[in-house]
Amino acid sequence: MQKAIYYHAGCPVCLEAEDQILAALDSNKYQVEIIDLREEKAEITKAENLGVKSVPALVLNGLPFHINFGAALVDLKNEVTQ
């Protein structure tokens, strides 16, 4: 199984993308992990290290793909530390 990680922050853009994109992934090939960066703040740095710059983002086999444009991680970092 290959690994897909879907990073989001609960925004409407994120949820729409989650519904459509994750349903479209081949579940026989990909094990999908869904991470809400508002709830799992420790994952923000891990996401950044994978090249994630905004959410929603889908990481396929370690390669980040940014979907539409929801929220920049920089803004999210500021929000969670306030």
Next chain:
Amino acid sequence: MQKAIYYHAGCPVCLEAEDQILAALDSNKYQVEIIDLREEKAEITKAENLGVKSVPALVLNGLPFHINFGAALVDLKNEVTQ
């Protein structure tokens, strides 16, 4: 079968996304059409009408998802008419 349309313009960002994203789609659920907007200029307006603003973009069941940021359709339009 549901319909997926992948719009691109041959850019490196587009090709990387094409390899990864299209391979990850469930081929039992989705019939995928790949359109190179440099070659099929008449499709640019159709893509715009679907809400596509930049390529690469994946349209799933009529909903557009912009992947990373390759090229704005506005720029592409200018390029093909020059």
